[in-house]
Amino acid sequence: MKNRSLSGLLFGKSQSNELPSTTSAPRKKSLGKYALCGLLIAVATLGLTACGPYYYKFPVFPFANRPIPPSKLAERVMISVGNVGAGGTGGALAIVDALRDIRSNVENTVTSFSISGFSSGSPLQIISFPEETRGYVYSSAGNGALNIVNYSTEAVTGSAGTFPAPSSSLAIPTDFVRYFSAEENTGQLVILDNSTAKAYALNLPNVYQVYANVGDTVALAMVRNSDTLYQTVKLNANQYLTAAAADLPASQGGIGAVDCQPLNLPVYCVVPVPGNYDRPIGAYFSLDGTTAYILNCGPECGGRVASVTLMAQGALNINNVATSTSIATAFIANVPVPGGVTTAISDGSTLYVAGQQLMPDGLFAGNLSTISLATNAITAKYSISDGNHTKLLFADDNTLWIGSQFCATGERAKLSQNYNCLTRFDLSAKTAAVLPAVTPGGTATVPFPNTNLNPYYYGDLTGICWVQTFHKVYTAYGGQVHVFNTATGAEIDNSLVTVQGTALDVAYLDAQTNGAN
Numbered sequence: 001m002k003n004r005s006l007s008g009l010l011f012g013k014s015q016s017n018e019l020p021s022t023t024s025a026p027r028k029k030s031l032g033k034y035a036l037c038g039l040l041i042a043v044a045t046l047g048l049t050a051c052g053p054y055y056y057k058f059p060v061f062p063f064a065n066r067p068i069p070p071s072k073l074a075e076r077v078m079i080s081v082g083n084v085g086a087g088g089t090g091g092a093l094a095i096v097d098a099l100r101d102i103r104s105n106v107e108n109t110v111t112s113f114s115i116s117g118f119s120s121g122s123p124l125q126i127i128s129f130p131e132e133t134r135g136y137v138y139s140s141a142g143n144g145a146l147n148i149v150n151y152s153t154e155a156v157t158g159s160a161g162t163f164p165a166p167s168s169s170l171a172i173p174t175d176f177v178r179y180f181s182a183e184e185n186t187g188q189l190v191i192l193d194n195s196t197a198k199a200y201a202l203n204l205p206n207v208y209q210v211y212a213n214v215g216d217t218v219a220l221a222m223v224r225n226s227d228t229l230y231q232t233v234k235l236n237a238n239q240y241l242t243a244a245a246a247d248l249p250a251s252q253g254g255i256g257a258v259d260c261q262p263l264n265l266p267v268y269c270v271v272p273v274p275g276n277y278d279r280p281i282g283a284y285f286s287l288d289g290t291t292a293y294i295l296n297c298g299p300e301c302g303g304r305v306a307s308v309t310l311m312a313q314g315a316l317n318i319n320n321v322a323t324s325t326s327i328a329t330a331f332i333a334n335v336p337v338p339g340g341v342t343t344a345i346s347d348g349s350t351l352y353v354a355g356q357q358l359m360p361d362g363l364f365a366g367n368l369s370t371i372s373l374a375t376n377a378i379t380a381k382y383s384i385s386d387g388n389h390t391k392l393l394f395a396d397d398n399t400l401w402i403g404s405q406f407c408a409t410g411e412r413a414k415l416s417q418n419y420n421c422l423t424r425f426d427l428s429a430k431t432a433a434v435l436p437a438v439t440p441g442g443t444a445t446v447p448f449p450n451t452n453l454n455p456y457y458y459g460d461l462t463g464i465c466w467v468q469t470f471h472k473v474y475t476a477y478g479g480q481v482h483v484f485n486t487a488t489g490a491e492i493d494n495s496l497v498t499v500q501g502t503a504l505d506v507a508y509l510d511a512q513t514n515g516a517n
Contacts, residue, residue, distance in 0.1 A: 056106075063512060066133060067152045071113045075099040076509040077465060077474045077497075078115065078149075079481060080123035080137060084501035091123040091139060094499050095154065098467045098474065098508065101483060102496040117156035120145050126463070127172050128507035128517035135507060140166050146179065151509045161192040164201055169209045173216035174514070180219050180232070182210040189221050191232065191268055202270045203259040204230065211283040218292060218316045221270065222280045225302060229273040229280045229294060230258065234318050235266055256321075273316065274324040275331065279303035284344040284351075285313065291332065292316060293351060295341045299358040306341045306355060308371065309334045333376040339367030345392040345400070349373055354389035354402050356410065365411035368402060368425060368432060382432045384423040386410025387460075394515065395466040395473050396486040400425040403461035403475070416440050421461040422477060424489045435489050447491050450478045458482065463505035466516040476503040 056072050069076070077098040084090045093115035096103045104111045121141030128135040133151040138144065144163040147156050160179055167190075169182040179192040187205035207230075209222040221230040260266035277294060279301035284293040292313045298306030315322055315330030340355025351371040356364035366386040370379045384402055387410060391403030402423040412419040418434040425432045436446045438456050445455035452459070459478025466473050471486045479502040483492040507517045 063510075064131070064133075066510075069152060070154050071095060071110075072105070073097045073099075073113065074510065075467060075470065076113075076151075077467065078126065078128075078135070078507045078509055079474075079476065079499055079503050080126055080463075080505045081499045081501040082122045082124070082504050088501075089121050089141070090119065091121045091141070092501065093118045093123065093137065093149065095509075096481075096497045098472070099470065101492060101494070104496075113154070115149055115154055115156060118147060118149070120147060122504075124504055125170065126505045126507040126517070127170060128465075128509070128511075129174060129514050130507075130509055130511040130516065131514050132174065132176075135509075136160060136170075136172055138167060138170055144181070144183075146170075161199065163190050163192075164188065164199075169211075171210045171212035171219060173212050174214050175216050177216055178212075178219075180210045180212055180221075182207045182221060184208040184224065189230075189232070189270055191219075193267075196267065198267075200261045200268045202232070202261055202268060204270050209282055211285075213285040213289065213292070213313065215289060217318055218285070218313050219318055220273070220283045220292070220294075220316065222282070225279070227277050227279060227303070229275065229277050230270050231273050231316050231322055232318055233257070233269045233271050233321050235260075235269065236319065269321075271321055273322045274327045275309065275311075276334070277309065278305055278307060281342055282344070284346065287346060287348055289313060293344055293346075295344055295353070297342055297355070298337075298340065300340050300342065300356045300364060305336055306338070306357075307334050307336045308341060308344070308351065308353060310376065335371055335376050335378065337369050337371070337378065339369040339381045340364070341369075342389045343392050345394070346373070347394065350379070352392060352400060354384065354392060354404075356386060356389070359411055361411075361414070363409075363411045363414055366404065366407075366423075368400075368423070380430065382425065382430070384425070384432050385421050385434050386412050386419060387421055391461060391464050393464050393466055393473070393517075396469065396471045398427045399486050400427055401464060401466075401473055403464050405460035405462065407460070408457060413440075418456075420458055422458075422464075422475065422484075424484070424486075433489055435484060436491055437489070448480075448482065448494050450480045452478075463503070463507075465506045465508040466511070467508050468511050468513075468516050474506045474508070476506050479503055481506070 075098045079094045081092045095113040120139035123139045125138045135149045137147045146160040150157045165183040165186040167181040168184040171180040181190040189202045189204045191200045206224045208224045212219040219232040257269035260269040278296040281297040282295040292311045294309040296307045310332035312330040315326045341353045342355045344353045366384045368382045368384045387404030387407035389404040393401045407421040422435045440456045463476030
């Protein structure tokens with residue numbers, strides 16, 4: 001095939017590159033044939049040049065029957081970008097080709113791609129659901145807008161609602177019936193309920209975290225500098241309580257609620273969950289939907305002992321009010337974690353928790369601790385990046401990736417060790433490496449410095465996603481896009497995926513599972 005002439009390819013001729021013989025026809029007639037052939041070849045060549053080769057090939061039956069998107073990019077990473085436009089107050093959602101790590105198409109006829117219809121400022125967070133081909137982008141500008149992005153059409157399809165105040169934490173279950181927002185500035189836990197088409201603002205002073213399970217049956221809230229855990233409760237039609245009555249303890253006919261809304265005939269209440277907690281900061285829900293892991297921050301948040309409290313999810317159901325008796329029955333175990341706990345992830349047999357341990361000099365040191373779910377015991381502890389750990393993600397090559405913020409104020413910086421905010425943990429070798437691999441003051445420097453030109457430190461890691469099966473993770477790292485190879489931890493050239501503005505978060509739109517983000 002590769003030796004055939006262009007005319008053979010166009011007209012079905014075989015093998016020969018020679019011109020037809022002229023001995024069997026007059027020369028004038030042959031020249032006419034050659035002219036016609038040349039004209040056809042020129043037209044065909046021009047057509048091929050104008051269209052360009054087809055680089056993006058989609059299968060006949062795309063994964064989960066997903067449509068081909070307008071960009072015609074098969075592997076897309078979306079980047080939320082802040083500080084763009086006039087005055088640096090705007091926002092954008094850029095799309096890059098994550099297979100080739102470029103912002104344009106291969107032919108360079110389209111120099112960039114983005115989500116159409118998006119204009120909100122400061123898009124801080126992407127809550128991504130590639131299984132459902134959609135995502136939510138929270139923007140802190142104004143009162144806090146929550147935009148819905150359709151991954152198939154690459155466009156904003158509307159607003160999920162606007163919260164009364166900026167959100168410090170969001171939780172969205174996959175049925176998309178309810179959206180939960182912790183709004184610390186106003187001390188409110190806000191629930192947007194699509195089933196009633198109403199918003200409910202529950203008063204809970206200093207609330208700053210909210211977590212909901214995938215099935216939308218459990219929603220838990222945490223208050224800063226407090227040892228109390230809270231759950232949300234939706235009252236059924238037979239529970240005709242006034243807000244004042246709901247505040248009463250169960251012995252007096254109430255449910256011990258902190259607040260219920262509306263005041264007359266309440267629909268939602270926020271209720272303390274009985275138990276012993278130590279600065280609860282988060283929750284992780286088991287893959288099988290049976291267990292809630294309450295993350296007790298301990299000393300890192302001004303408490304005493306960091307730990308994980310294991311509880312049966314059934315007792316925390318949003319349609320039930322937790323009581324001392326039900327929680328006692330639901331309690332499974334409490335596992336002290338000396339290394340610290342602020343975030344967690346599980347592979348079904350091991351719970352991986354990241355946090356910081358208070359050191360004798362008063363600084364904190366980052367650690368990854370492993371808990372056996374068969375024995376509920378700590379099995380190992382590994383040194384990782386310092387800082388406030390908020391990101392945990394499994395990726396290719398049997399790796400776990402950990403991201404944090406405020407890493408330059410911990411034990412590593414004091415000891416002149418690598419104090420960057422990203423750690424690659426090899427699950428097979430049980431080894432951890434802080435990335436990029438540099439030593440402050442040494443000859444090795446970061447390969448692709450950010451605008452601050454710090455040769456040893458990128459800054460906070462605020463977003464990470466796994467480009468499944470392609471051996472790479474994308475990050476929003478120090479306000480810019482950085483890409484890492486999962487097999488080696490080496491950084492991939494990011495010069496063609498950087499953004500103008502501040503990269504705040506990233507999401508892999510074409511993932512097979514929601515767990516890639």
